[in-house]
Amino acid sequence: MMAYRFGPRLAGALAALLCAGQALAATVVPADHAHLQYTGRIDHADAAAPVLSWPGSSIEGNFTGGTLAVRLRDQYGKNFFNVFIDGDLARPVVLRAEEGSKTYAVATGLAPGPHRFLITKRTEGEEGATAFQGLELADGAALLPPPPRKERRIEFFGDSITSGMGNESPDDGPDHRLEDKNNFLSYASIAARELGAEAHVISQSGIGVMISWFPFTMPDFYDQLNAVGDNDSKWDFSRWTPDVVVVNLLQNDSWLIDREKRLLPVPDDRQRARAYKRFVERLRSLYPRAHIVCALGSMDAVRPGSKWPDYVRAAVEEMRREGDGRIDTLFFEFTGYQAHPRVKQHQANAARLAAFVRGKMGW
Template sequence: MKNLAYSLVLAALLHLAPAGAANQIAADHPHLAYTGRVDMADAKAPVLSWPGTSIAANFTGTSLAIVLDDQNGKNYFNVFVDGDTTRPVILQLEKGSKTYLVANGLAPGAHRFLLTKRTEGEEGATVFKGIELDDEATLALPPPRPKRRIEFFGDSITSGMGNEAPDDGRDDLGKDKNNYQSYASIAARQLGAEAHITSQSGIGVMISWFPFTMPDFYDQLNAVGDNDSRWDFKRWTPDVVVVNLMQNDSWLIGRDHKLQPEPTDAQRIAAYQAFVARVRALYPKAYIVCALGSMDATRAGSVWPGYVTSAVANLRASGDARIDTLFFPFTGYGQHPRVKQHQANADLLTAFVRTKMGWTGAE
């Protein structure tokens, strides 16, 4: 974003300033709206670890401070005040508990904020410890939740790795990762849908750049590494599920031959099909979109779209009619997609879902 450097500096300075807020609002206040897989075991200290997890509220007063306790000091968050998505305050968190003053000198009256996690589980988890408002200020009823729901299972593309990096620069820095501007989050907003982003950079179906795969990871409540936490799938059921995996498999198996003995074509199809079948078992009524791209797994001549197509054909043959494929074309750009590519992919996905679901507008 054009205002990235300014916003980072602003956030770094603001958290050092005295908040000047006298009214402390605890994290378990009923007018705080949480979205995503948020660990609410301690309602006064909920844990945000997945990319795109968010907190929204309507408030009164002239200032807003947010209290966050970050695990590693590596996470970044957006804060949008009064719906201004062009100029977020970007919080570069420090390790430990800090109070970040994100708005001051607002006009008296009603306001709203949205806090979203830009980064993902590999940067660690963040405990939300509440907000601070002006003396006598209050929270109003939270914004209404969208009626539509969409969940994404994916890798770095879905997380938004490097999407705000320079086109000709490195794209593995936390500051340049912004899930809010990933194709997944953009498409969800365009569709008027609440999104859950279940993704991890470097993850695959059969092999990853670390010792666990999506079949090990997809059911966790906490996104920090491979752990024993468990998400209760009954808490939230999507209308649409998008699976965008196999990019890392294509590199680690097809290019680098890291998985030995190397799986056959049939085994690659079966592994992908088995994971999608798990998703179907969780969500019997959802429309499943088996996507791939837009990195080089969808380049001309790639065998990987064929594996996805074959798996979907097998599932359809077994009686699953609410499933299809969608491939985001490889444009020749060799690094992680930047925001402009994410927007193009979001437009394709939005049009596809609208056609399949009959969704019009953004509710």
């Protein structure tokens, strides 16, 4: 089995992955078991193998017995998952899902009594989709009723910053390694936990509002059930309604329009603000009662002298003049760091966002 190196925050946390047939469990828990709790835009068309594609999608539950194994069928062999046991959020078991179907041993030798697990998708749609095929527990063990669902809900629409691209890489390390991408430690997921809120994360590295590093934009992508590229899948917005919506977009637009000159003719200031406003208005039409936070940062789109925060302000101010009283702006400070934010920056941005939302929502 090939070994994978992780940043210092995950030192010692990577478990050995065991192939199907090596797992120690004997009690099979199917993926459609009533005690499994799913969170995120997850495709349940095949109840025996629900598909996770969006970053931060999760499965959790309570169980008995001394062992736990997870059955996955991965599309490309590029996805990474966290598995947390008994609420130990500082020491995840990190799984790299190999292409195809495999069973991965997560925990052995657990003490007698009840235990809990949380599985979260570290990576995003560009790494492909993963079908969850159930669990294997110790002989005679059982799945228990799940924890109660959180009552608060927050949804994020963003790019690589929201996904957590490169956040576990060293400060002087590369941004592109899949093992260093961890949505669980993005500002979005951290803030949701601080607020005691259930989160949906709709993000894609490289995406923009007017232009992306690929042929589709967030206005093409935001309503999909499946996050693997631009596709015809449709999310049913009536299934889950957020109390708060956070939009953190335009970083890629800033690079591709101003630096790369890839959008011609070059939109003027008013066109940029209007394109952003049109997307936020789509979200408002879906969520008429949600509080919308139009955020930006903390990469160089918010550097001193940048006009991109002005486009966000202009869009929000116009919506307010038109009668929208539940919309605000929030800008995460550019620290001068030129790469994707690392965990410490995500933590700072999460604290700022959580405090802002508490003030607006009374949470």
